[in-house]
Amino acid sequence: MRKIIVDKINFSVRLDKFLVKEFFSLGMTRGEVIRSIKSGDILVNNKKIKPSYKLKSGDVIVSPSLQLSPERREGSVLKPNYDLKIKIIYQDENVIVVDKPAGLSVHPSQPEEKDTLINFLIYKFPEILNVHDDLAEVKLRPGIVHRLDKDTSGVMVVARNMKAFRELKKLFKEHKIEKKYLALVYGKMREKSGVISKPIARAGNYRKQVIAGRKTKTKIREAVTFYKVLKEFDNHSLLEVVPKTGRMHQIRIHLFSIGHPVVGDKLYKLRRIKAIQAPRQMLHATSIKFKLFGRNYFFTSPLPDIFQKKKGF
Numbered sequence: 001m002r003k004i005i006v007d008k009i010n011f012s013v014r015l016d017k018f019l020v021k022e023f024f025s026l027g028m029t030r031g032e033v034i035r036s037i038k039s040g041d042i043l044v045n046n047k048k049i050k051p052s053y054k055l056k057s058g059d060v061i062v063s064p065s066l067q068l069s070p071e072r073r074e075g076s077v078l079k080p081n082y083d084l085k086i087k088i089i090y091q092d093e094n095v096i097v098v099d100k101p102a103g104l105s106v107h108p109s110q111p112e113e114k115d116t117l118i119n120f121l122i123y124k125f126p127e128i129l130n131v132h133d134d135l136a137e138v139k140l141r142p143g144i145v146h147r148l149d150k151d152t153s154g155v156m157v158v159a160r161n162m163k164a165f166r167e168l169k170k171l172f173k174e175h176k177i178e179k180k181y182l183a184l185v186y187g188k189m190r191e192k193s194g195v196i197s198k199p200i201a202r203a204g205n206y207r208k209q210v211i212a213g214r215k216t217k218t219k220i221r222e223a224v225t226f227y228k229v230l231k232e233f234d235n236h237s238l239l240e241v242v243p244k245t246g247r248m249h250q251i252r253i254h255l256f257s258i259g260h261p262v263v264g265d266k267l268y269k270l271r272r273i274k275a276i277q278a279p280r281q282m283l284h285a286t287s288i289k290f291k292l293f294g295r296n297y298f299f300t301s302p303l304p305d306i307f308q309k310k311k312g313f
Helices: 015-022 030-039 117-124 126-130 162-173 250-257
Strands: 002-005 060-063 087-091 095-100 153-159 178-186 193-197 200-202 209-211 224-232 236-243 283-292 295-300
Touching: 015 030, 015 126, 030 126, 095 117, 095 283, 095 295, 117 126, 153 162, 153 295, 162 283, 178 250, 193 250, 209 250, 224 250, 236 250
Parallel strands: 153 283
Antiparallel strands: 002 060, 087 095, 095 153, 178 236, 178 283, 193 224, 200 209, 224 236, 283 295
16 A cells, blocks of 8 residues: 655645656556546545645545556556756646757657656656557657657657647648758758758668659658758858758758758768768757747757857868
C-alpha cells in the first residue's frame, strides 16, 4: 500500500494532477490515475473522492489496492529524464515552447531511451503522456506536432492537451504555421532569393531523402522551400529559409540539390566541396508563428554563438 501525506507546497493542487507526478515512476498516465481515483483504488482521508478535489495540507492519500498492468510492471513506459536542462521559452494550458539544442533527438525510438526532448518534457509536464493519436508507434512522441532533426537547434512548439494537439496538426497540414530557419551553406548563391520546388521521396534504404524522379518507387511528396541570402562570406553564405511544406530533411535536401548544402551536414554533402570544419550542423529554427484558438503566437530562438563566430569557417 502506498501512503502520501500532502504538504503545504501542494495546497490547492488538483488531486489527479498531483498524483500524475507522484505515481509517474510507476508508469501511470493521467488517464490511469483518474480511473483509479474514480474506482476507489485511491482514497483521500479514507474516502472516495473526485479527481478534481483540491488538496489540503495534511491530507492522507492511500492506494490500498492499486494494481499496475503487466506491461507497466515490466517498465515498458517512457522514462522521464530529470537531468536534462532545456530552455522553456513559454508555456500555457495549450502549448509548451522550447529552445531545442543541437545534438538532442526529439523523441526516443525505443521506450528505454532517456536522452531526448520527450523524456525531459514528460518529467516537467507528465500530462502530455496522454496527448497522442491512439496508435502504438506514436505513443513514443506524445505532444509532438512537428520535429527538428537531431542536429538542428531552435524553437519548437509542443501540444499540452488533445484539443491543441489536433488543432496544431491541422494548422501544419494546412500550411498555416510559419517557421523560419537560418542556414549556413557552402558557396555563394547565384540568385540571392528564390524558391526551391522539388518533390521529395524516401531513398531506397529509407535512411535519407532524395529528390523524386520518374523512376522513384517510394511515395512522392510535394516540397517547397523559400530562401534569401542575408550575408555572404568568402566561401559560404548565411540564408533565411522558410519551408512552405514540412517534409523530413526538407531544407537540407533542397539546399543540397541546388549545390549549396548546409555546412556540417554529414548526410547531404557534395564530394567536390572541400568540407569546412564545423562543430555541428549549421541549421537553426529561429522563429515560429501561428494562431491558435483565436490567439496569435510568435516565438523566437536567438542565433547560437557558433553561428556568430566566423573564425574557423
